[in-house]
Amino acid sequence: MARPRSPVRMVAWVVTASLAGALALASCGGGSTSISDDSRNQADWTWKLPAFFPTPKVPESNPMTPEKVELGRFLFYDRRLSGNGTQACASCHLQAKAFTDGLPTAVGSTGEAHPRNAQGLANVAYHATLTWANPSLVTLEKQMETPLFGTDPIEMGVNDDNKQDILNRLAADADYPGRFAQAYPGQRDAITWSHVIQAIAAFQRSLISGHSKYDRYLRGTATLTASEERGMNLFFGEKAECFHCHSSFNFNDQIVHAGSRIVETPFHNTGLYNIGGTGAFPEPNRGVFELTHLAKDMGMFRAPSLRNVEVTGPYMHDGSIATLPEVLAFYAAGGRHITSGPHAGDGRASPLKNDFITLIDLNAQEQADIVAFLTTLTDHDFLTNPRFADPFAASPQPPSQP
Numbered sequence: 001m002a003r004p005r006s007p008v009r010m011v012a013w014v015v016t017a018s019l020a021g022a023l024a025l026a027s028c029g030g031g032s033t034s035i036s037d038d039s040r041n042q043a044d045w046t047w048k049l050p051a052f053f054p055t056p057k058v059p060e061s062n063p064m065t066p067e068k069v070e071l072g073r074f075l076f077y078d079r080r081l082s083g084n085g086t087q088a089c090a091s092c093h094l095q096a097k098a099f100t101d102g103l104p105t106a107v108g109s110t111g112e113a114h115p116r117n118a119q120g121l122a123n124v125a126y127h128a129t130l131t132w133a134n135p136s137l138v139t140l141e142k143q144m145e146t147p148l149f150g151t152d153p154i155e156m157g158v159n160d161d162n163k164q165d166i167l168n169r170l171a172a173d174a175d176y177p178g179r180f181a182q183a184y185p186g187q188r189d190a191i192t193w194s195h196v197i198q199a200i201a202a203f204q205r206s207l208i209s210g211h212s213k214y215d216r217y218l219r220g221t222a223t224l225t226a227s228e229e230r231g232m233n234l235f236f237g238e239k240a241e242c243f244h245c246h247s248s249f250n251f252n253d254q255i256v257h258a259g260s261r262i263v264e265t266p267f268h269n270t271g272l273y274n275i276g277g278t279g280a281f282p283e284p285n286r287g288v289f290e291l292t293h294l295a296k297d298m299g300m301f302r303a304p305s306l307r308n309v310e311v312t313g314p315y316m317h318d319g320s321i322a323t324l325p326e327v328l329a330f331y332a333a334g335g336r337h338i339t340s341g342p343h344a345g346d347g348r349a350s351p352l353k354n355d356f357i358t359l360i361d362l363n364a365q366e367q368a369d370i371v372a373f374l375t376t377l378t379d380h381d382f383l384t385n386p387r388f389a390d391p392f393a394a395s396p397q398p399p400s401q402p
Contacts, residue, residue, distance in 0.1 A: 050210030056125035072203025083157030098308035104319025134193035231373025251306035267300035271335025279352035
């Protein structure tokens with residue numbers, strides 16, 4: 001196995017390995033490590049995980065099986081799952097964009113705009129919380145109730161008037177009864193909302209991304225350019241401070257896996273807004289404050305994973321920063337200064353901003369180097385993997401009757 005040669009590469013290697021838990025490498029020189037978990041909730045599933053990735057945590061109530069994951073893939077891409085038959089989960093989570101949608105904020109099946117940016121689903125199995133600013137949503141099964149059944153805003157538009165009609169659509173399909181029977185054997189009425197949610201959650205947990213150029217570099221099978229290596233040094237160093245919120249193997253700071261004993265769920269105010277000099281954020285997008293109404297939670301949002309960040313723009317919780325260079329300039333400035341309009345205020349001076357968000361002396365070349373390093377986190381295999389792709393792409397879906 002190739003050994004890391006630079007001090008920063010060694011730091012990155014050690015940080016990644018330590019956060020992965022007790023994970024043994026089955027072979028040297030790269031590739032995936034297949035890990036079989038003999039616990040009850042994963043007995044019929046073999047994880048194919050990159051080196052240094054721990055076994056994901058799976059609820060005992062929703063064990064992983066190949067049949068359930070494949071059913072979930074079909075449901076994830078099926079527009080008939082929305083109330084009016086026009087939108088699928090995949091409408092806001094495109095594989096080529098690491099399961100984001102490329103829009104500043106998402107748009108629901110009725111055309112209603114969501115106040116927040118659609119988050120990526122790569123390695124979502126490891127996320128300790130599952131939305132931008134709700135510490136209580138910690139399982140994919142529970143989180144999925146919001147886009148399916150939520151009314152403010154309406155996303156998939158499932159409600160009491162159409163819930164049974166949607167299940168009837170699935171039951172009338174030539175393929176789904178058999179798929180549900182395979183995923184939930186021995187159950188007389190397998191086509192239920194509970195099973196729909198469980199299957200989609202299982203598919204989402206299978207979305208593992210860990211074969212980027214950076215991952216190959218850690219395994220000694222790829223070489224970074226001079227700019228990428230300088231960017232890595234800055235990223236993991238004290239000058240740029242990036243690693244404080246993005247140091248795990250998943251490049252975020254909220255991680256949970258099968259071996260987790262203590263799970264931390266920090267949220268951060270980055271100085272994106274400071275309306276009127278009070279630290280305020282625009283309604284209804286005020287972070288954890290929307291739930292707690294505590295002043296200290298104003299503007300507190302989860303730090304997203306930076307894996308595949310090259311393709312997940314626009315950025316921030318409201319999609320208000322368009323490009324990665326602009327994101328770097330924002331952090332280098334220590335916040336955003338909005339000079340006019342209803343959101344005017346100097347985020348650099350926000351009284352509620354995270355202590356790590358300060359003016360950083362990064363010149364244009366250093367910022368460009370960090371951006372170059374971030375592009376090494378793009379996993380092109382993940383973005384094109386047929387196991388995660390639209391099963392209806394080869395033949396159009398049948399029309400749905402709302």
